[in-house]
Amino acid sequence: MPTPARLTINDVARAAGVSRGTVSNVFSHPERVRPELRERVETVARDIGYGGPDPRGRLLRRGKFGAVGYVVPGAYGFVNLIESPFGREMLLGVADACDAAGISLTLIDGRAAQIEAAVDNALVDGLIIGTAGSAPVIERAMRRGMRVAIVDVAADAAISSVSIDAVTGAKLAARHLLDLGHRRFAIVSVRRTQGEPIDHAPGRRTTTLRDGGPLDREKLRGYSEALTAAGLDINAMPVLETVPWQADIGPALFAAAPDATAILVMSDRQAMTILRDFARLGRRVPEQASIVGFDGVPDGAAALPPLTTIEQPTREKARRATELALSAGPAQHSMLSVKLLVRASSGPAPA
Amino acid sequence: MPTPARLTINDVARAAGVSRGTVSNVFSHPERVRPELRERVETVARDIGYGGPDPRGRLLRRGKFGAVGYVVPGAYGFVNLIESPFGREMLLGVADACDAAGISLTLIDGRAAQIEAAVDNALVDGLIIGTAGSAPVIERAMRRGMRVAIVDVAADAAISSVSIDAVTGAKLAARHLLDLGHRRFAIVSVRRTQGEPIDHAPGRRTTTLRDGGPLDREKLRGYSEALTAAGLDINAMPVLETVPWQADIGPALFAAAPDATAILVMSDRQAMTILRDFARLGRRVPEQASIVGFDGVPDGAAALPPLTTIEQPTREKARRATELALSAGPAQHSMLSVKLLVRASSGPAPA
DNA sequence: CCTTATCGTTGGAACGTTCCAAGTTTCATG
DNA sequence: CATGAAACTTGGAACGTTCCAACGATAAGG
Numbered sequence: 001m002p003t004p005a006r007l008t009i010n011d012v013a014r015a016a017g018v019s020r021g022t023v024s025n026v027f028s029h030p031e032r033v034r035p036e037l038r039e040r041v042e043t044v045a046r047d048i049g050y051g052g053p054d055p056r057g058r059l060l061r062r063g064k065f066g067a068v069g070y071v072v073p074g075a076y077g078f079v080n081l082i083e084s085p086f087g088r089e090m091l092l093g094v095a096d097a098c099d100a101a102g103i104s105l106t107l108i109d110g111r112a113a114q115i116e117a118a119v120d121n122a123l124v125d126g127l128i129i130g131t132a133g134s135a136p137v138i139e140r141a142m143r144r145g146m147r148v149a150i151v152d153v154a155a156d157a158a159i160s161s162v163s164i165d166a167v168t169g170a171k172l173a174a175r176h177l178l179d180l181g182h183r184r185f186a187i188v189s190v191r192r193t194q195g196e197p198i199d200h201a202p203g204r205r206t207t208t209l210r211d212g213g214p215l216d217r218e219k220l221r222g223y224s225e226a227l228t229a230a231g232l233d234i235n236a237m238p239v240l241e242t243v244p245w246q247a248d249i250g251p252a253l254f255a256a257a258p259d260a261t262a263i264l265v266m267s268d269r270q271a272m273t274i275l276r277d278f279a280r281l282g283r284r285v286p287e288q289a290s291i292v293g294f295d296g297v298p299d300g301a302a303a304l305p306p307l308t309t310i311e312q313p314t315r316e317k318a319r320r321a322t323e324l325a326l327s328a329g330p331a332q333h334s335m336l337s338v339k340l341l342v343r344a345s346s347g348p349a350p351a
Numbered sequence: 352m353p354t355p356a357r358l359t360i361n362d363v364a365r366a367a368g369v370s371r372g373t374v375s376n377v378f379s380h381p382e383r384v385r386p387e388l389r390e391r392v393e394t395v396a397r398d399i400g401y402g403g404p405d406p407r408g409r410l411l412r413r414g415k416f417g418a419v420g421y422v423v424p425g426a427y428g429f430v431n432l433i434e435s436p437f438g439r440e441m442l443l444g445v446a447d448a449c450d451a452a453g454i455s456l457t458l459i460d461g462r463a464a465q466i467e468a469a470v471d472n473a474l475v476d477g478l479i480i481g482t483a484g485s486a487p488v489i490e491r492a493m494r495r496g497m498r499v500a501i502v503d504v505a506a507d508a509a510i511s512s513v514s515i516d517a518v519t520g521a522k523l524a525a526r527h528l529l530d531l532g533h534r535r536f537a538i539v540s541v542r543r544t545q546g547e548p549i550d551h552a553p554g555r556r557t558t559t560l561r562d563g564g565p566l567d568r569e570k571l572r573g574y575s576e577a578l579t580a581a582g583l584d585i586n587a588m589p590v591l592e593t594v595p596w597q598a599d600i601g602p603a604l605f606a607a608a609p610d611a612t613a614i615l616v617m618s619d620r621q622a623m624t625i626l627r628d629f630a631r632l633g634r635r636v637p638e639q640a641s642i643v644g645f646d647g648v649p650d651g652a653a654a655l656p657p658l659t660t661i662e663q664p665t666r667e668k669a670r671r672a673t674e675l676a677l678s679a680g681p682a683q684h685s686m687l688s689v690k691l692l693v694r695a696s697s698g699p700a701p702a
Numbered sequence: 703c704c705t706t707a708t709c710g711t712t713g714g715a716a717c718g719t720t721c722c723a724a725g726t727t728t729c730a731t732g
Numbered sequence: 733c734a735t736g737a738a739a740c741t742t743g744g745a746a747c748g749t750t751c752c753a754a755c756g757a758t759a760a761g762g
Binding site for chain 2: 709710711712713716717718719
């Protein structure tokens, strides 16, 4: 038989000989209905094939969607979100928080051409914005009356945000290597302009950071302050700019800074790429060069050698962002602290 | 100033001195409104701070959500979804299809205790079900009038499905190794009962497949048929049962089948774990043992050595499932074909 | 100037639900 | 058996939009 024109709460009410309101209560506030009647209504509903209240009607009346959107904007978008272990941790944290709150999670693809329309039509109460660069998205969301929570970007005071203390983290990393006796540093940074190659020029010295990741500036500042305090000048150090998905950082780095014994980076991802590259190049870590990562992704523990890194509470950050994107009330800002996690990729400076 | 009680299309209509219907048209069918009037209404809307039609009202009237849900049910759930490269490919494929169709994507966590409530309240037109084992979910979804598309599971004829020709794939893999002269096989299968350890017993011979992955039975059948056709008996071969996230397959496999030169598995993931384990054990691939994977995940190309595998069109499968979950009309079933991808993990049988 | 066709605009009627004030029943109590 | 309180049920009124039949204006053709 053909689909029998969608059943509504009214059909059930008629069939069971009760009022619309009662049927609604049976499904949405069972405790308000006498058990005996409730059971009768439930039976009738099952018999005629009614599967419970349609979210459409409920939505309009109740006002709440019971969902948050997770926007991954910017040039890297979706692939990066789940390709990078960091992105994965974020998503998992968000999913956890959603599950705990009993709401659903809508992914909004930042690559999408129709990103603005997507935000306009998104069936969500709040938006979690994963990385920088989406002013129009934020504006539209606010206009719609959504809560917005931004991750890792210092935003408008009116918009909730969660971030980490990247400056302190970077200092921790640099000091750790300084304490181990290192004096010859190299720094790997991220250049976010798509398609540009690594700068291989060996003699290049630069601190110019173009289109960096949201916290790259803070990290660089932390490195700079710690190194300066130790009497070193970051401006005299080799700084290698890469794109985030770049594979051959290691060779380029070695070419640019063959004598560096201490390597500071912007992410675990970079650090692990370098670890792999160095292994291939026969450059031993930590005997010849020490590396400290940044993020504390799970894979770091399984790297060869296991990665010393600055661990940030990624899941906690995601959870917190989700809560903010869900909560009413004034905007809140939190900054989570990070800690040094010493593993095997860092060791004493070679004599 | 406090939030000024949500603005509606009515407020705009009043402020602009036109009817509700006209304002609706301005936003949803601009071509129906005289340009001059349209512009006036748009200006007024902007001035009073109206940000476009609320999806709630639209939804009720229009009926369509413009969204699909991607359910990841079963024991492994969300973590597995994005942790495994295969799961990632699926998600990416679904996301692509959604983007192309201009709809949004809701993730439904199969781990969730309230999975049924989640399905009941999901604001989606259709559901993509990623793996087996969710009869109640399917039933609820159908009841709600959602389209359902199942991936990799032969389901009810009334429910659309997308699958791959796993039997042929498995035969291809086995024949490839047979053609290379191999005669001593070992098979790694998946046991899906959570928490159970690998069976280390060296002499164990079994083909019992408990709670296998959706296509594991087909793969095993394909292996069996190809091997039988070559005069070998799969029942006499060592079959190692593992759990999907098991790390130490390699040692267990070597213990169970030290003389096997050809290894057949259920997934690339397993194959790559074995590759890593064998490297650690000093067992050379393909000189001492050949391995053929199954799935064709991108990471396989970067493995050491690059993995010979049965490549399935994962993204295409995801895309197709998404389309089915979106399309009206009778249920459809497709089976996509796979192909052998020869790389470096397979070679001639040792003399 | 009237007719007719065309293009724009209007306002009533849904869409399926939940809320809520008011009405009805039930039940313990005096 | 009357009373009052508590428990339960009812039906009208939203919620914000889009649809659609009908109406009004405008322009072209006679």
